[in-house]
Amino acid sequence: MSRTSRLLDLLQLLRNRSTPVTGxxxxxxxxxxxxxxxRDIATxxxxGADIVGEPGLGYVLRPGFTLPPLMFSADEIxxxxxxxxxVAARSDDHRLSQSAQQALAKITAVLPKDLRERAEATNLLVARNAPAPAQVDASLIRLAIRNEHRLTITYRGPDGAETERTIWPFLIGFFDEARVVAGxxxxxxxxxxxxxxxITALTERGDRYPRRRAVMLKEWRTINSVPPQA
Known part of the structure; x- marks a missing residue:
């Protein structure tokens, strides 16, 4: 076992314990x-791992620890x-695409040299085949979902007719041909x-919808094996 793998395993063992475990x-x-x-504990x-304890008494990894670069295996990278x-290649949401690129840059910047080279040289590529472009700022939909806020949208149906809807959004599905918001x-x-x-127009109303997002998601998964038409 390599030292990096051993340190990963040690971290995982500590994460799985809620009480101190002896050396x-x-x-x-x-x-x-x-x-x-x-020596591994000291490393x-x-x-930056917040491991507390002393030899003979036991060790515990405090919650909230920001993982160091060696947290990732090659497959995880x-x-x-x-x-x-x-996400960067196929999202029609510019902010989400940009965030994916920034996140990847942050990850590779702190990786050990061997893993950084593996990440940069990986042969796993994604074709650029973006879905139909959105007419509204899709990041506002994601924000409404996070905040559990109502949205009022103007929606153009398959026949071209537009209706105004007030929805309680809780999920966005990413498909090859389109992005779909469920609510x-x-x-x-x-x-x-x-x-x-x-969606040709949307307004973030600023008020919370009366149900929790997690509850609606669970209910939706139960009753919607085949999505109905909007």
């Missing part, structure tokens, strides 16, 4: 000597790179799905 127990699980364990603490490149529609008194490229 000998950790060393036995990792198959290393107690002296090696103490992780030097990387490739998954992050692929996901970020997909409770006050006009239909039911869950409906709206292609974002057919």
């Amino acid at each position: 000998p127990d950790l060393a036995q699980e990792l198959g290393i000597s107690i002296r090696t364990l103490y 992780l603490q030097g990387q 490739e998954a992050l790179v692929l996901g970020s490149r997909w 409770w529609c006050e006009l239909r008194a039911a869950y409906r799905h709206f292609r974002i490229d057919r």
Whole structure:
């Protein structure tokens, strides 16, 4: 086992424990000597891990720890790179696309040299095939979802007719041909799905809708195996 892999495993062991675990127990699980364990604990603490404890008493990793670069395995790095490149290449939301590029740059900037080179040289590429462009700022929809706020939208149906809807948005689906926002529609008194490229205007009302997003999502998943037409 490489030292990087061993440190990753040690971090994971500490994350899985809510109470202090002794050094000998950790060393036995990792198959290393107690002296090696103490050095690894010191290395992780030097990387910023908030590990508290003393030899003989036990160690615990405090919550809220910002993980150091060595948190990622090679496969995890490739998954992050692929996901970020997909969003950057195929999102019709400029802000989301830009954020994906910035996030990837931040990740690669702090990686150890070998993992950084692996990330930059990965052969996992994403074709640039963006969906139909949105006529509104899609970031406002994502903001409304985060804040659990109502939206009033003007929506153009497949027949070209426009209607005004007040919706409680809770999810955006990313498909090859379109982006779709799911929400409770006050006009239909039911869950409906709206292609974002057919929303011609929207207003963020600033007031919370009366149900929690997580509750609606669970209910929607239960009753909407086939999405109804908006």
